[in-house]
Amino acid sequence: MMKRIRSIVAVAAVGTGLVAAWCLGAAYASANQDDKAKALSAIMRKKLDASSQILEGLCIEDADMIIAGANSLGEAMGKPELLAVFRDAEYREHNREFREITRRLSEAAKAKNFDQATLRWVDGVMSCIECHNHTRNAKKEQ
Secondary structure (H helix, E strand, O other): HHHHOOOOOOOOHHHHHHHHHHHHHHHHHHHHHHHHHHHHHHHHHHHHHHHHHHHHHHHHOHHHHHHHHHHHHHHHHHHHHHHOOOOOOOHHHHHHHHHHHHHHHHHHHOOOHHHHHHHHHHHHHHHHHHHHHHHHHHHHHH
């Protein structure tokens, strides 16, 4: 029981971190209201909605909800608008890694292994934060 509580607390904490990372991206988009920024903001909103779906699914142990959120995130990460943000190898690696994490998250949910799914989601949130850090730093260098 204690392990489950720790897992839920960890997911909630990293979920909060994801929201903070999304807010930073949204602030950038609102400061640069060109078409590209608007498209990126829409994709980030879709990712945030999918992330909320995953978090809720983990909290109530709803495998279908987790799978749907993971699939939506994986699809969003393949959008040309995201792939065009940065063409550097590090960004592409973050993107590839995140898509792999969402695939493994979905697999864990299909197996109804909610502890494993929780760990995969923690990996996913950490991957998001690392990529957002990279993109912020790369934008400063431009």
